[in-house]
Amino acid sequence: MFTVDQRQCVRAQLTARARHDPRITAAALTGSAARDAEDRWSDVDLFLGVADGVAVPDVLADWTAYAYAELGALHHFDLRAGPATYRAFLLADLLEIDLGLTPAAVFGPLGDGEFRVLFGEAVARVPGAADPDHLIGLAWHHILHARTSIARGAPWQAEHWISALRDHTLALACLRLGLPAAHAKGADRLPPEVTAPLREVLVRSLDTAELSRALRAATRAFLRELRETDAEAAERLEKPLGG
Known part of the structure; x- marks a missing residue:
């Protein structure tokens, strides 16, 4: 089982990679880390904005290769929400990484407060009303x-x-x-x-x-x-x- 220090190290590694990837215009913490509510079992949740003219699937493929080669990912699956793709990775120490990518034009929170910008700019988005x-x-x-x-x-x-x-x-x-x-x-x-x-x-x-x-x-x-x-x-x- 991963430790809190290991989780912080992985998050820092991913954030540094995002800052040095010219295709990434913005990054934000989501989930419990965004509201200072992490506990021993929290995941790494990172949401990235992809520059105009850059194909999100291409960026996601590169980051996926990195997760397997450098972080020792064992498996992944995708969830899609509008223009965003969320790819969840399982690491060998049972740490889950939830990596979200979306075009920069729609990089922003959807109203639940779990969104803290690390760099770049977020746009205001109106969440769809629950039904x-x-x-x-x-x-x-x-x-x-x-x-x-x-x-x-x-x-x-x-x-x-x-x-x-x-x-x-x-x-x-x-x-x-x-x-x-x-x-x-x-x-x-x-x-x-x-x-x-x-x-x-x-x-x-x-x-x-x-x-x-x-x-x-x-x-x-x-x-x-x-x-x-x-x-x-x-x-x-x-x-x-x-x-």
Whole structure:
């Protein structure tokens, strides 16, 4: 397992490389380091702006070769968000490096405060509004599919839908209370009266009776949150969903 000193060394190495790469116009820390909230297990999160006229995939390919040759990367995968590509690397000491690259014209934060410019200039960006209605749709979809999976004798699939329903309910509550909703980042800051009912949603076994119990608990918790988030939608959905 990596140490804090090793993490700092890797971050400094990457930052120095960015400063000396003429294709990189700006760099910023993101994640917990940007808000001085790192702990023993934090990753290295670095976001880079790429100069106009330079192909982001070409720069990313060079940095990927560097990560494998110089940092001992074992594997990587990509996430894409608009014009930005985020490449996550796993090093041998289990340190994760999340390297984001985007054109300089759109180099900037998206409103969550986890963005600290190291050099260069950031542009103001307006984040897309989170969509509670989409989460509500996913929730009723998952209730239906969990029921079907239980009826078909597909316990692993049922567990998947029940757990996803729980996560969407947590996200709805986070949106309502102004907390980060993605990846449960705000879930541990929700009040107990919100999270307590969701404890009953945790699936304890793959027995049909247990799956059915957990689904009922998940449905109740979702409808309880829906009454707070969108009372009109709750009125329409509560009866057909079994509330």
